[in-house]
Amino acid sequence: MNNVIYNQIRIFQSIAREGNISAAARKLEITPPSVSKALKLLEQHIGHPLFVRTTRRIELTEAGQQLLEQTAAAVDSLEKSLENIRDQNQEPSGLVRITLSRFAYLLILKPAMAAFCRQYPGIKLEVSVYDGTVNIIDDRFDLGIRFGDILEGGVVARQLMKPFREGLYASSAYLEAFGTPTTPAELHQHNLIGYRFITNNRILPLILDHKGEQLTVEMPGQLISNDIDVMADGIRNG
The missing domain is CATH 3.40.190.10 (Periplasmic binding protein-like II)
Known part of the structure; x- marks a missing residue:
């Protein structure tokens, strides 16, 4: 059933319930000519008159009574289903x-x-x-x-946080034990905890901003992990 036929059946049922076209139009909040036109088109589609028109009211024909009985329950069930879904949407679920x-x-x-x-x-x-x-x-x-700005096709992104600055960090215990590096060259004497990407199996490179230029630094590492909790445990333990 297409939307036009469904709408015509709803109008037909309203005419049957209200007893005339004007009352049905008020109930449906549309104009009487629109109701009359919908009824005429439905009768043409079915091939039978649905009402017998008198000077005072209109009454259902045998075909109209049969159509009303066979469609009333279906339309009522559909409208109740739509109301239930609409009511559910009022409370997110x-x-x-x-x-x-x-x-x-x-x-x-x-x-x-x-x-x-x-x-x-x-x-x-x-x-x-x-x-x-x-x-x-x-x-x-x-x-x-996720962090970053690489998206698959068909995905819409919204920024949740402002960009934040990345850095190279060490615990106080580590610096007390091994000293504080003052130049990138001194980093080769220190121990870096490495992060391995799960998807491509690469280790995250250490890229520093050195006087406005990007500098990739190779550092020895005793600990590599793909989990930040493991890395944090390593940091806390110096």
Whole structure:
């Protein structure tokens, strides 16, 4: 059934319930000529008159009575279904699948997650923490949080945070034990905790801004990990 026929049947049912075209038009909040035209087109489509018109009112023909009986329940069920869905939408509900890196979880989602769940009890969160590359569309995620500006086709991005500055850091215990480097050349004498990308298996290069120029520095490393918690444990332990 196309939208035109469905609308004509709704108008036909309103005429049958209200008893005349003018009352049906007021109920539907459209003009009487529009109601008359819809009824005429429906009768042409069916090939039978649906009402017998008298000077005072119109009455259903046998075909009209049959059409009313066979369509009333179906249209009523459809309209109730639409109302139920609309009512559900007034209170956010349903499953929301999120993929994000561990760093994004700790920095962005974790501080807000408990309050969000209390405010929207009808929403079920599925949180996938993964530091590798994820295709949001293929893996059927509703939302993804990553750092950077590289997107797959068909994905729309919104900036959640202002850009922040990256740096090379060491704990106080480490500096007390091994000294503080003052030039990039001295970094070769120090121990760097390396991060390995999960997706492409590369180790994150150390690129410094040295007097306005990018400088890639090779440093020895005793510890390499693909997890920031492991790296943080290494930092805390000097």
